Amino acid sequence: METPSFAHPADLLERVQQAINAHDLEALAACFHVDYDSTFPAHPERAFKGQAQMRRNWEQIFAAVPGITSALLQSATVGKTVWAEWEWRGTRRDGAPFVMRGVTIQEVHDGEITSVRMYMEPVQAGGPVGDAALRQALGETAGGYQ
Numbered sequence: 001m002e003t004p005s006f007a008h009p010a011d012l013l014e015r016v017q018q019a020i021n022a023h024d025l026e027a028l029a030a031c032f033h034v035d036y037d038s039t040f041p042a043h044p045e046r047a048f049k050g051q052a053q054m055r056r057n058w059e060q061i062f063a064a065v066p067g068i069t070s071a072l073l074q075s076a077t078v079g080k081t082v083w084a085e086w087e088w089r090g091t092r093r094d095g096a097p098f099v100m101r102g103v104t105i106q107e108v109h110d111g112e113i114t115s116v117r118m119y120m121e122p123v124q125a126g127g128p129v130g131d132a133a134l135r136q137a138l139g140e141t142a143g144g145y146q
Contacts, residue, residue: 009108010077013084016113020070020088023062029055037115046118065090065098082106086120099123 012031019028032051040046048054061068068090075084088100102120106113128136 008077009080009082009106010075012108012111012113013072013075013082013106017070017072020058020068023066023068025055025058025062028058031113033109033112033114036113038118039115040118042119042121063093065092067091068098080108082108088120 016028016031019025019031029051032054034051035049036051036054037049038047038054065088068088071087071089073085073087075082077083082105084104084106086100086102086104088098090098092098100120100122102118104120105117107115127133
């Protein structure tokens, strides 16, 4: 398969977005190098290598959230590094809403994503706000730390 050429590394993000919105697994996979490296700094156990696993992941996502849409909110490029802010939204097969937001940081070489650091998280509805949310994250109770 011929790798499409891109005038700018950020152009590749638009192709990713279009492929997700079209639910086109082949077009999405074509954006990634065969030995692509995916890391999740906040969840190190989720790391994987290879386009094959990326394909399996997106097959599951397309099946579980058949109407998923992707919005590329903002992006910035420094050399071959592209920062992107995303929102992925849809309805899961069980009827529950699916909303993830976050940032991905891609390394792009020769028109393909060779690595990505994923900071995508499900949007949490409800829960503590303001100071209470910070206290919860710090493990603090009403009388001090746990």
